[in-house]
Amino acid sequence: MPTKVERWKDEAYGMEIRDHLERFASEGFQSIPEDERDAWFERFKWWGLYHQRKGQESYFMLRVGTPMGRMTPDQLRTVGEVAREYATGPVDNPEFGEAYADFTTRQSIQLHWIDIEDVPAIFEALESVGLSTMQACGDSWRNIVGSPVAGRDADEHVDVWPIVQKLHDRFKGNDLYTNLPRKWKVAVTGDYRGAGQGDINDLAFEPAVKERNGETIEGFNVRVGGGLARKEPRFARDIDVFCRPENVPAVAAGLSGLFRDYGDREDRFNARMKFLVDEWGPEKVRSVLQEEYVDDELPTAGEDLRDEYDYNAGRADAPGDYVGVYEQRDGQHFVGLSVLVGRMAAEDVIELADLADAYDSSMIGLTQRQNVIVGDIADEDLSEFLEESLLEEYSPDPHPFMRGSIACTGTEYCSLSIVETKNRMVRYARWLRDNVSVPEGVEDFHIHLSGCTASCAQPQIADVSLRGMKTRKDGDAVEAFDIGLGGGLGETPRFADWVEMRVPADEVPGYVANLLAAYEREREGSESFRSFVADRDEDDLAGLAEPEETSYEDPYLANTKMTWYPYAEDDAMNASPAPTGPNDDPLATDD
């Protein structure tokens, strides 16, 4: 018996939802029948729209999928302009102002406070520059992730950009793959950095070489069934398949077809590919793929290049991100800018696009660490570019504590979260910068802050993992975090060890300060933080540091989940103006 969501999808899903969206947009939010809203909101996801949380009825988050995070300056400018015009709500954010764009861990863009009435105009603006929200959410091929500097990066095995464009064109809006049992996340990696983070995707193409008849063939090994969510994290498993670049679309079609046909449509909690791989094992995935979905004989896996991976790998000998200045194959440079928690004011987005244009850059890249890259900076222009005032805020050489932070959306907009996230992470980073000395040799220190046990900020793969919880302090319920240590990707990926539960949010910076002091005191030589954690047992880790109150002050300690918007002057749920019309004025309701 299919689930409720499956029944809704059977009635209407995919491309046709666009017509319904246009109709509701022209007739207004209230034209969506109240008893059908759950079904419509679920279907809207296929076109990149998520209804915001309780207290924010009638407002939507809109997600734009950019394959491998790659954009032109023109596209970036359009995103900024759309954000400036449409992504504004009744109350400003105290850190980020009136309008802003969020760069996500899957190299997409999220805008908030979107009114359904504005959706047709937004689609028109986005599509005029080749951007789309199609399949940005929902049960289908999601945005394909990988290195945005593919084809430019000097540290590269295969340029995967042409391959990803082919995949994007074939699997977006394709009826055969419109309605999968659950989301389908694909990573294509062609660099030596491991920047695709394939280990946490449903399907991963990983760089590899294979010897055949004395010839060395460049291509990919195939892994399936990775993912962090639902308290059941899995790294993608090797199915012993090597794939030439030209065969990637056929193998991808086969595996997503296999998932479409054999994935669990009766229990959404059990629907992701990782659970099918758990049930079948990699050998059966391979044999069913071979027998039922591909014509050519699948070669066995080649030799991978994982020992070179450094992206979010916690290595002491290489940075784990793209922040900084790097050489391109053509002698120009790409410059990675740190965007704290991935949020950038709309005006800054536009300014960045103009800046990229002014330097003749034809490529902007969004990274999985929520940062942004400007490509194609000529050698002779580099020092002038680095002096631009916008780079003071979005720095290619930020303080280590301002560099490595990722945060999910949190109680600001998300209906799952139980704590405030992005603004808190900004405050944590600033406090750490101002009050804690960085252990020698540490350039980037990754703190991933997630608002609940869903894993949108990838909390299991960070140096310090923070996951939202509640605790009691001085008699009051306060927002808190479970704390994990020492996770990351790389050659041998590792999930964090959870060491503390329910640390009050205002004692987390003190904990991190004490932790880093212990690391500096006890580490051996240039040992990375990640290996320092890996070398210690459970008891050692638990005794490493204590939470502590410090000069850090947390304005969001009370239960932000119960507010209609955490930063409103009157934040009580019943003070919400929602649902509202496009001008943010409350709509008349029956009560």
Added chain:
Amino acid sequence: MADRILKANAFTTFDLLEGSVEGHGFAEAAPAVLNVRTARRDPDEVTLELELDNVDLDSVPPHADRVTLSPAEARTLATELREAADRIDGAGDGGENL
């Protein structure tokens, strides 16, 4: 320390309760998560699940407990909980009125 067994998000019934575990020769207290859930597909029973924070417990391994209730049993439990809550409220009112 092991990771949590139960998930905790805004739909969790209680993410912060005071719990305790008692056995022969041991008794410990710890914060707890308590959640009521039903299957998304054709639910025919109610599940009540409880997990005490394992970081605060030495006497038992990290775990969560579950009981399943028929709709009638769930209503019986709800009625008893309501009556018990009313008794507390009633006792409180009485105290203030004296």
